[in-house]
Amino acid sequence: MNFIRYGLIAAIAAVSIMLIHQWTQFKDEKHAQVAVERSNQTIVDTPTYNVPEATESSHNGDVPVDRGDQQAVTLPAKLEQSRYTKVNTDVFNVVIDQHGGDIVSVSLIGHKETQGKDGKPFVLLERTAQRTYVAQSGLIGLDGTDTANGRPMFNSAKSTYSLADKDTLHVDLTYTQQGVKITKRFTFNRNQYTIGVDYLINNQSSQEWKATLYAQLKRDNSEDPGANSSGMGMKPFLGVATRTNEDKYLKFTFKKLREEEFSAKVDNGWIAIVQHYFISAWVPPKDGAFYYSTYVTKNNMNIIRFKGESATVAPGQQGKISASFYAGPKDQDTLGALAPGLDLTVDYGWLWMVAQPLFKVLVWIHNIVGNWGWSIIFLTVLIKALFFKLSAASYKSMGRMRKFSPKMQQIKEQYGDDRQKQSQAMMELYKKEKINPLGGCLPILIQMPVFISLYWVLMESVELRHAPWMFWIQDLSAMDPYYILPVLMVGTMWFQQTLNPPPPDPTQAKIMKMMPFMFGIFFLWFPAGLVLYWVVNNTLSIAQQWYITKKIESGEIT
Structure with missing residues (x-):
């Protein structure tokens, strides 16, 4: 039965993606047609x-007219053949x-x-x-x-x-x-x-x-004829x-x-x-x-x-x-x-103080590598290096939660419906083993200002308009035409969740399992450059978290 259910979900998802692709293709073709019509x-x-009224306040004519004496202008009786x-x-x-x-x-x-x-x-x-x-x-x-x-x-x-x-x-x-x-x-x-x-x-x-x-x-x-169709709500x-x-x-x-x-x-x-x-x-x-x-x-x-x-x-x-x-x-x-x-x-919006330095660094990298796609990748590596220690502390906390999840389950079973004693025992365990239950949220919270700022950099910077990366990505400011990067983003986000300890609450656990797919739907419309940043960032995070988790489980890190 589970096989049938998952098969139906996969089929619905595939049909939805095909419909989105056809709709996007139609919209791009329509945009190209309008562009040709405009150029012709x-x-x-x-x-x-053109005789406007004598005062500006009338809001009738193009020309601002000063009040007072005016000198008439004599126009030619006939226009030249070409004006x-x-x-x-x-x-x-x-x-x-x-x-x-x-x-x-x-x-x-x-x-x-x-x-x-x-x-x-x-x-x-x-x-x-x-x-x-x-x-x-x-x-x-x-x-x-x-x-x-x-x-x-x-x-x-x-x-x-x-x-x-x-x-x-x-x-x-x-x-x-x-x-x-x-x-x-x-x-x-x-x-x-x-x-x-x-x-x-x-x-x-x-x-x-x-x-x-x-x-x-x-x-x-x-x-605006130059408006990009990519993006969700940020016009x-x-x-x-x-x-x-x-x-x-x-x-x-x-x-x-x-x-x-x-x-x-x-x-x-x-x-x-x-x-x-x-x-x-x-x-x-x-x-x-x-x-x-x-x-x-x-x-x-x-x-x-x-x-x-x-x-x-x-x-x-x-x-x-x-x-x-x-x-x-x-x-x-x-x-x-x-x-x-x-x-x-x-x-760059209200986070311009973050976006402006990101753009400057991005341009600096581009002057070296000569490709905006690779510039985004190297920028992601630099950002990851900047927050390396902060992310490591968060991953250590999650690694400890994963290691001691059997003890947490034991406490839950021991105290049953006594929420007060259960919470007290959990807090003692957290304190003893140096566990931060909110540590898993920290990496995402750290990334969000950078994510939003980079979104505006990719959306607003004319340097990235029609800028290719490689293979099928020929415009980093537009959405991925084949949705490969959004699918990779979902995959990396889902895999990273497997490294995290499961939430104790069953409802919360189900929501967390759905998160990668919910994010993936939104990312279908995001600029390819932004999704590339997220995929690379997730990949680097997976490598760092996997390394720290293995060290904690082996006892090399306490």
């Missing part, structure tokens, strides 16, 4: 004559809309939508029928180009630019405004995701020129982020933006939209204070922006107004060098 989307034109300027560098492809000079598309060459040689570049910014996510900038105020009457139509010498073998590329968009030549210059550098955005003002008029720089990120409420953050003079890092979900607006005057700050693995950010100049704000438009576009103080260029003089724009992976070193606190957008 064409840019959607915004209305050329888009395309820029190709070694790290990304960028499309700039000459209407306003907005960055309306950024695709990352080194980061693919889907894994494999046929994967297309990951689309971070886009303005398509499926998603709106753009970076905008302009000049507002008395002589600003962006006013209540519309935005400027710049001219571009070429429709396509390429960095090719150069180290630096300048892309100029020009606009003439009543004797003032305004050049919006985008500067691209080799191996950099940062774009310099400069307004070069050549005031050949007889009047003083005065305007204010603004820059903003605009995004709809669509889902990467999607929303806006910034810093203030009081707080190094503030973040707001799009839902929170609809509930409450944010505004502050900030020195040496930045604004960003954060998603899984990737980020876009505007960084104003370090000198001077800037006004930061967020709002949601009437058509449900989420906007975070900064505005500077008014800049003045005297007649016959030249001036420059600058900012930097970043669109790329959440690389901590790059972001930290770009602006203070921008590296905090790599969010």
Whole structure:
């Protein structure tokens, strides 16, 4: 009968795993299909004559409008045949809309939508029928180009630019405004995701020129296309982020933006939209204070922006107004060098104080071995070595419990239903033989902060996105496609339990027997890198515990 029961359990488990596998495969295929559809989307034109209402509080238009005198901008009667300027560098492809000079598309060459040689570049910014996510900038105020009457139509010498073998590329968009030549210059550098955005003002008029720089990120409420399907309940953050003079890092979900607006005057700050693995950010100049704000438009576009103080260029003089724009992976070193606190957008959760050192050590190991899978294994060995003595004390306690379990059973039978005398006799035995009844829980409690922290490191660090280990594991940040590592985890966890003394309570003993299988179900969805850590850790623990248990049973350790 037991054989039939266990056979039915095994059959149900096998069918469940096959169903999960088919569901996961379907979801991955659907994700790949959506990725291809996104990469094939064409840019959607915004209305050329965009006339927002005259105040920001209306939440209607894209452009922040200063109250007071406004100077109308005369737009061309007809658009040129192509209003888009395309820029190709070694790290990304960028499309700039000459209407306003907005960055309306950024695709990352080194980061693919889907894994494999046929994967297309990951689309971070886009303005398509499926998603709106753009970076905008302009000049507002008395002589600003962006006013209540519309935005400027710049001219571009070429429709396509390429960095090719150069180290630096300048892309100029020009606009003439009543004797003032305004050049919006985008500067691209080799191996950099940062774009310099400069307004070069050549005031050949007889009047003083005065305007204010603004820059903003605009995004709809669509889902994060870069979100990983692995994980149970720990969803990467999607929303806006910034810093203030009081707080190094503030973040707001799009839902929170609809509930409450944010505004502050900030020195040496930045604004960003954060998603899984990737980020876009505007960084104003370090000198001077800037006004930061967020709002949601009437058509449900989420906007975070900064505005500077008014800049003045005297007649016959030249001036420059600058900012930097970043669109790329959440690389901590790059972001930290770009602006203070921008590296905090790599969010490791509430255990960041544990996760951050783990990541640093993991990167250090990777620089030596060159493979993220082996780096995780060596990191596990280092963690195990760090807690070796603490784990040894726990295993000694469990080994003694295992050795004296016959005496414990004898005490239980001797005192029967007299719980008080039974507990008193057990405590005397524990004290005499130096047994800690809670010692078995200690290794798991020690591992949990490291486990959770490593989870966030694997989930949040772009370095591990699509990172292969060997054989069937080609993406350590995704779940094991064949569930081999989760099965090994269950096996090692079950074997480790056989080294532990059986709980005295029958109900507790049954629960403990089920624990490996319950954990295994959850681990089916965990990133393969995390399950690899757990399997290696269990294997090392088994070796250490088996050695100590044998020494205690032989009397070599008392």
